[in-house]
Amino acid sequence: MxxxxxxxxVALENRLFSDPWSPSAFEQQLTADGWGAIVAQxxxxxxxxxxxxxxxxxxxxxxxxxxxxxxxKSVAKRLLDTILERARKGGxxxxxxxxxxxxxxxxxxxxxxxxVVLYHRPNYYRRPVEDALVMVRYLDNKEx
Numbered sequence: 001m002x003x004x005x006x007x008x009x010v011a012l013e014n015r016l017f018s019d020p021w022s023p024s025a026f027e028q029q030l031t032a033d034g035w036g037a038i039v040a041q042x043x044x045x046x047x048x049x050x051x052x053x054x055x056x057x058x059x060x061x062x063x064x065x066x067x068x069x070x071x072x073k074s075v076a077k078r079l080l081d082t083i084l085e086r087a088r089k090g091g092x093x094x095x096x097x098x099x100x101x102x103x104x105x106x107x108x109x110x111x112x113x114x115x116v117v118l119y120h121r122p123n124y125y126r127r128p129v130e131d132a133l134v135m136v137r138y139l140d141n142k143e144x
Contacts, residue, residue: 001037001049003030008046009039016065019127026051029062038082040066040075050079052086052095059087059139061097071105080113088139095139098132100125110135 001009006026013020029037029051040048048066052059061083066075087095098121099106115135124132 001026001030001039001051003027005039005046005049006030009049012046012049012065012067013063016067019125021063036083036086038079040070040079042070048075048079050076050083052083054087054090054092057091057093059083059090059092059095061095076109077113084137084139093139094136096134096136098124098134100130101133102130107133110137113137 006023009026010020010023013026026037029035034054035051036054037049037051039046046067047070048064050064051062053062054060061080064076064079066079084095095115096118097110097115099110101107101120115137118134118136121132121134123129
């Protein structure tokens with residue numbers, strides 16, 4: 001992801017999420033130490049994106065999204081695989097994330113890719129107010 005992508009990403013974010021990130025949140029992903037962001041593209045432009053944070057032995061998946069018409073085509077898997085690779089190279093031991101309990105598709109995706117629920121975080125999301133499930137995948141520095 002580059003600064004030039006932020007406007008497109010924010011438009012997608014507003015379309016895909018009820019509680020979207022601001023432009024400044026995405027800009028932080030590009031400039032702050034330990035933060036990163038990647039995009040998936042086809043011939044027509046950006047079709048998905050993911051953001052992450054690496055600190056010490058911990059990696060955090062902070063955001064991942066794929067345009068509706070490109071879902072179930074391994075776009076999210078490729079984004080996740082790239083972040084897992086970067087986390088391993090960065091010496092991380094695990095990747096954590098938060099997900100809405102009501103987002104059954106996301107839960108199924110994460111479980112399919114080796115994540116397990118650690119605990120609930122009350123009232124984490126704002127619009128609508130909902131708890132978060134905190135999930136983890138332990139990394140063993142082997143290929144995915």
